[in-house]
Structure formats: C-alpha cells, structure tokens
Amino acid sequence: MLELKRLTSVDELNKLQEEARPLLGLRHYNRAANQEKYQILICGGTGCTSSGSMNIRDALQAAIDNNDLHDRVNIVVTGCHGFCELGPLVIFYPGGIFYVRVQPEDAEELIKTTVLEGKTVERLHYQGRTGKTPRHSYRDMLFYNLQKRLVLRNCGRIDPENIFEYIANGGYQGIAKALGMGREATLEEVYNSGLRGRGGAGFPTGLKWKFMAAETAEPKYMLCNADEGDPGAFMDRSVLEGDPNAVIEGMLIGAWATGATEGYVYVRAEYPLAIKRLGIALAEAEALGLIGDNILGSDFSFHLKIKQGAGAFVCGEETALMRSIEGKRGMPRVRPPFPAKRGLWEKPTVLNNVETFANVARIITDGAEAFRQDGTEKSPGTKIFAVTGKVRNTGLVEIPMGVSMRHIIFDICAGIKNENKFKAVQIGGPSGACLPASMLDNPVDYDSLTAAGAMMGSGGLVVVDEDTCMVDLARFFLTFTQAESCGKCTPCREGSKRMLEILERICGGEGRDGDIEELERLAHTMRTSSLCALGQTAPNPVLSTLRFFRSEYEAHIHDKKCPAGVCTKLLQYRIDPEKCKGCTLCARNCPVGAITGKVREPHLINPNKCIKCGTCMDKCKHGAISRV
C-alpha cells in the first residue's frame, strides 16, 4: 500500500519507486489478443477539458459499471497530450490505442469494442492527413514520431495529481543523485549542460546559478516564473498541468546547487487548473518530506509556496515579478544590481521559467553529456513550441533545437489549414517577430533567431496564411503591449502609444507619407532606451513586418487598400449582378439592412449603411459577393 509518509533517506525513495512501479504496469504497447486489463487515459489538459473531457470520463465510468468491468478497466486523468486540435483525446493501454474527438455518446461502444471484443473503433481514430488512413496507436502518428518528447515525457502519460506515478517513472531521482554529488558538482553539471533559459532571452541557467551561489547574504530565494503571458503560448501551462512534480524537482535541484532555502512559484491567476495541480503536487511532496526540512535525511532544507499573479503582463519581467511577490505594484527597476545579488526583499534571488526547471532533473540523472546529444552546440537540448493559428494540427510540439521552421510547421503540424498558402510565422509573442516564407528553412535556435531579427521568446508559434493582414497583426501586438506597459519609463509609455496611433491610422485608411519613417524612428528610440524588455522588444512585430512585408504598409498608406482584405475601413463588399440570382438570402441576413433588391433580381449593397461584417459573403450560395 502506497502511503504519503515522510521519506528519510534515498533508499526509502528507491523502495517507494519499486512499490509504485505497478501503477504504470499497463502503459505499454503490447496489447495481447485476449487482453484482460485496461487502463483508459483521458486528457485533462485545459484544451480537452474545455471540449468536455470530464463528461467523457463520467460516461466511460458509467459504461464500465454497466458492463461490470471495474476489475478489468480503470480510468486515469492525465495532463495535456499536445494534440489539442483533435481533443478530447482518450487513450487505451496497453496498446496506446488513440481515440480523438470522443463524445460521451461514444463511451459504450468504446468499452464494448475495445475491451470486450478486443478490436478498435475505427471511426474514432485520427484519420491521418489524407483523412483515409486511420492511426490506431500513439506509435503510428507522425505528429508524435517526429518529435522528441523529453521534457514532455510525463505529460499525458501519468496522473499529475498522483505523486506516486511521477516517482514510479523515476521522479525525484534527480534530487536524490544531486544530494549525493554535493552542491558544487551539481552546479557544475548544470553549467556544463549549457542549458539556456526557456523563458525568452536564453541566458545560461548554470551561469545564473553560479552568480547566486557566490553570494553570502541569506536567505536566498529560488523562484519559478509561471506567469506565462505571451498570447499564443501555453507550454508552461501544459507542463504545470501535466507534470507539476518535474518543476518542483527542478527547483529543488536549483536550490540545492545555489544554497537557496525558500522559493515561490509565481503563477498566472488565469491558469486555475495549473494552480490546483501544482498545489496538490506540493502538498504531496511536503507529506513525503521532499519539500521542507532535512530533505531525504540530508541537511538540505527548502520551503516552497505558490503565489498567484493578479493580471499584469509586465510581471513576467524578473524585477517586476519580485515586486509583485512583495505585494507591490509590479513595475521593473533598473539592473544592475542583478537579482542574483539583490532580488526578492533585496536578497539574492534566481528566477527561472517553468520549462527550464522541467529540464533540470534529467540533466542530473542522465548527465550533461546526454542533454547535449540534442540540439546545437550553443543551444543544446529540446524546446517545446505551442503551434497555433492557421495550421492543420495545432498543439504542443517538442523538438531538438536547430531543426527548421519548415519541419515544425509542415512535417509535424501538417501544414496550413484549408490548403491555403503560408504567409508568415509569428514567433516569440509581442516581443517577437514575423518571419516570411523565405526564412522557413532557417534553423530554430536562440542565435539564429536573433540573427533573423526575431527571438525565441517563450516558444509560441502563430502561423498565419494569406488571409492575415500583417499591418493589422502588428497593430494587434502594439495594442497589447501598449495596454500592458506599466508606465514607469517614458520611451515605452509614450512610444507604444504613439506607434499604436500611427498603426491605427494606417489600418483605418488615413495613413500618410512619412508614417513608415516615423514608426521606424519611434521603434529605434523604444528599443534603445526603454527600462525593461517589454519596451525594448515591443517594436519587434512592427519592425519585422516592415522588413518583410513593407509593400503591405505601402498599399494601406498610398493605395488605401488592404491586400489581405482584413482592415474593414479599406474594404467594400460588392454584388456581381451577373452572378446574383436574387435569392434574397443576403438581404435577409444583413444585420443592418444594407442590402436591397427584389426577388429574382440582382441585389445592391448600400455602402453607407454597410458595416462590413462579411455575413452576406458567407451566406451567398452563388459566389456573387466579393470583397474589393
């Protein structure tokens, strides 16, 4: 019987791992012809939960009860599997039988066919890119086979609300080994791995830790930045929801290496599920004595708490985040002194991102060399990307650093939706850049992206197709940064406001000569003189779209046209009298009554009344309405 009892030595941890191993006993691919026992894994990530996965759990449980199968089948709710496009996902082990877009009505059939008949329900498999080749198992799916899931190894494979499953899969062996290695050797190992911060700037983690280890002031703090604010990024959320113990273990190792005794995880309040699962993991780790005093019988003590953010993007900046933990307005301050010297409550502090911490335990258990097997010389390891937008398979993708953007978007995520043409990929959120098709073959690593005028950011990739207006996209990002600017320094507060005004004018059809040059001048000022990274990087979306899509700006300003057909002030809807059959469908659906005409006669749109909502174009069955 597994008990949440204090562990007082590494031997006891090892013994617990042996005892917990049967928990994962069924999670393999060898399904016998007359398989007796099954385990059903249901995706409980935010994506699948929103598409109703908890109702499916209840329906499956009812089906198990109806068929009197509770001795043979049990259900486990896991974290995110990453294939969000096709959620809710349900996976049967052994076999890794993979079902997509499952509905509660399917439960009875799933149980009967899979468990009682030993077959699979063909119609609920992913049908492949062609829509004709059902993929039966996890192992048959290109989306997974092309990835290298190291950080995400437990996400979707274990129950994140059960610490024993984490331990069964080798969890907390990293801190156990580190305690045996000693503080200095642990620090050296992480330093030698070349791990760089996964939160954006890519600062070497080991170096940051060395700075703090050299400080003598006490106490020292180890903080985790889970204030994932970049729109379009959800990798940190998925790690916290799917494998919270990995983050706790990474923080423990960091605290051991640097001498920190207290820590906080700063999580966005918008992530209630992540907060809940992290809270459970923390309580279980405390009960096992993995957090607290004299961890695993050593003289190492570390206390960890969760702090909820209160909705401010700038709190992702390290000094602002620390002010926020202190209960103040989250505004950044000038560095130096760097937080490693004076951070939270003016004490030495290290702040790392969720994904960075999730990499650490493996560096210790497998060694720095093993970590360096993946990725490039200067950007070793893997990176998780959240791929969204107009791509066929949206989801979470983990790949070795250095592969090309083309590989991620076209090979793993199956290219662009609806056979549209790729236009650009936006990487790095509001601080990042838009890269055009000509850069698809560039490697994705910290230095190559910086050279291309972009940045890794946290790893959000938003793919856009020809229907996206790049000026509008730049305006969108500026709206965001302008609203989130804390207002402390003038270049960011005023610069973002003025840049946004110009962009709004351009999108509104009132752009004028000199606007582009003015944007560039303001961007330069913000870049060079803002206080923190928010202001310094806010112009990036504008600069990169100006660099690669300048003609779109010119079309807006000089020709008063939006080539992508997005900016409504620059659009007009017209009905082609040749094609219009006078069916009145458009007129009946127009929300403002702007369309007039008699039955079976060509209709007309009154441009003064039209609000350019596009409803008429969507409704027309004869393709008679166009946007010009």
Added chain:
Amino acid sequence: MSFNRTANAIDLAPLMDILKPYKQNPRGALIPVLQQAQDVYGYLPQEVLETIASELRVPVAEVFGVVTFYAQFHLNPRGKNIVRVCQGTACHVRGGAGILEAVSHHLDVKPGETTKDLNFTLETVACLGACGLAPVMMVNENTHGRLTPDDIPGILDSYLA
C-alpha cells in the same frame, strides 16, 4: 476610477477572518488578501480597502495603487456571470474579434461593462492558453472553444437559467 462606497453597510467579519493569518507577518500579504477579499465580496468596496490598509498597516494610497495596477481587481460591482473573450494572437487570426462583436452585440455592453440587470460582465483577455481551440471565450470557469458568432446567443442564454 473611483472608490465605490456601498449603499448598505457590508459585513466585514469574513474579511477579518481572511486577515487573521497575515497579521503576524504582513510581508507580501497585500495581494493574496485582496484576491481573497474579492472572492468573498465580488469586488473591492472602499470599506474593504480601508480595513485592509489599517489591519496590514499600509497606507490606503498604496492599497489603491496596487488595486488599480492589476487587471484582476475591481472597484465596482460585477455581473453574476463573467464573460472573458480571448483576444490573443491565435484567437485573433481565427476570428476572435467577430466573437467579441457578437457577445457585445448580444449583451448590449462594451468590453469592461456590466449589463444593467447585473447578469453579465464582459471582459477581454490577452490569452487564455487554450489556443488549440481558438477562438475561445470563458464564462465563469468554463471554457468554450471553436466558436462561431452564431454560437454566442445560445451559450450566453444558457447561463441565465
């Protein structure tokens, strides 16, 4: 932005319970206390802010400064249901603006406003992290994904029952 003093006296007893564990060590307590107080009262009326200030021994001005800095805190009463429409990048390129327009039209309020019958408050958020389901909105704790403007009236009306 201004304080909102309630017409009727409010019961401060639950607030005192929230404050109790922090009084000994008020370091870093302000934000968690405000969050818990807002959970209880639905927003942060003036009496609550004044009490928090005096109990934690910080100036009211500092409390007010923190409350107005963070998007999460509200000085005015809010609707029974909070509708948060995502305007993040992934939702933006998949039609998030149209969803916001549809919600705004159906409820007849602008973002940041509350309906007259106090049933709904409409807000926008920068990202809900459910980008795979874009466009997305949250009503209270429920996330609704893969939306089209036609879905909106049905979803919103289901919260009126």
